[in-house]
Amino acid sequence: MNASTVIPEQDRLNLAMLSLDGLSVGDAFGQSFFFVPPAVADSRQAERHIPPPPWFYTDDTVMAAAVVKCLGRHGKIDQDWLADEFAREYRREPDRGYGGTARGILHRIGEGMPWKDAAAEVFDGEGSCGNGGAMRAAPVGAWFHDDLKELVEQAKRSAVVTHFHPDGQAGAIAVALAAAWMVTQLDNQRPRSHCMIEFVLAHLPQTETWWRLKKALTLPLEMSPRTAASILGNGSQVISSDTVPFCLWCACRHADDYTEALWSAVGVQGDMDTNCAIVGSLVTLGTGYEGIPADWLAAREPLQSRLS
Numbered sequence: 001m002n003a004s005t006v007i008p009e010q011d012r013l014n015l016a017m018l019s020l021d022g023l024s025v026g027d028a029f030g031q032s033f034f035f036v037p038p039a040v041a042d043s044r045q046a047e048r049h050i051p052p053p054p055w056f057y058t059d060d061t062v063m064a065a066a067v068v069k070c071l072g073r074h075g076k077i078d079q080d081w082l083a084d085e086f087a088r089e090y091r092r093e094p095d096r097g098y099g100g101t102a103r104g105i106l107h108r109i110g111e112g113m114p115w116k117d118a119a120a121e122v123f124d125g126e127g128s129c130g131n132g133g134a135m136r137a138a139p140v141g142a143w144f145h146d147d148l149k150e151l152v153e154q155a156k157r158s159a160v161v162t163h164f165h166p167d168g169q170a171g172a173i174a175v176a177l178a179a180a181w182m183v184t185q186l187d188n189q190r191p192r193s194h195c196m197i198e199f200v201l202a203h204l205p206q207t208e209t210w211w212r213l214k215k216a217l218t219l220p221l222e223m224s225p226r227t228a229a230s231i232l233g234n235g236s237q238v239i240s241s242d243t244v245p246f247c248l249w250c251a252c253r254h255a256d257d258y259t260e261a262l263w264s265a266v267g268v269q270g271d272m273d274t275n276c277a278i279v280g281s282l283v284t285l286g287t288g289y290e291g292i293p294a295d296w297l298a299a300r301e302p303l304q305s306r307l308s
């Protein structure tokens with residue numbers, strides 16, 4: 001019997017929502033560091049002073065909420081529905097920090113171009129290998145945590161509507177696998193181990209993200225996050241291979257501590273909203289809601305209306 005028939009859909013939705021809350025608080029936390037002088041950001045980090053509320057989330061949260069809504073309605077990734085929802089949300093709020101390539105793709109989908117054509121035509125037909133598929137993938141992994149074959153397929157489907165390049169899809173698959181590991185394996189983890197990364201590598205297609213993630217295995221978790229990011233990337237290129245390896249390493253380093261995970265993620269600069277979104281979406285699956293401080297959750301702008 002397929003295990004997916006055993007777990008009630010409401011339980012899957014609860015896990016996806018937990019991941020989305022961790023993701024959106026992380027996204028909004030990271031984003032709030034973009035417009036402060038570096039010295040202020042450094043002092044906030046050193047003293048663990050959170051930014052003043054409200055924290056506004058970005059495209060990472062908007063798109064991940066659409067993914068969760070899609071799963072709640074359809075029980076799987078319905079790509080036509082998801083692409084339309086992405087385009088609708090983009091048209092409604094175009095200033096949520098979408099990257100230039102995403103803006104073009106979502107605009108063209110909104111104008112009626114089939115998503116397959118819009119996603120495939122960018123970068124001279126190679127498609128995007130950006131980190132946008134990865135940033136919204138953890139809820140997919142949370143939902144399908146008990147069926148890895150389905151997880152890989154659905155994570156890929158969730159990414160390809162905007163990320164036609166295989167490595168853009170690999171980033172999404174990697175984050176979804178990491179989410180499944182957090183749901184199912186965290187309790188068995190040795191303290192501060194790379195087990196989650198080993199698990200992801202065992203199931204991930206061997207594109208550029210795989211190779212960079214393999215490098216992450218060699219970096220001790222005691223290493224400073226800034227040193228690790230100088231080797232793995234900090235998302236400043238906004239591509240999957242430059243973003244996902246550090247995020248997974250950071251999630252391993254702080255698998256039981258949501259706030260320290262985000263302080264480490266934001267401290268390496270780069271794509272701070274997305275790095276914190278990915279790390280937050282994963283670590284919260286281990287810590288549960290107890291891991292997110294009440295004042296952090298309250299600082300994030302409201303999310304619930306997006307899911308109805």
Ligand SMILES: [Mg+2]
Nearest residue numbers: 058059060273
């Ligand atoms: Mg963003």
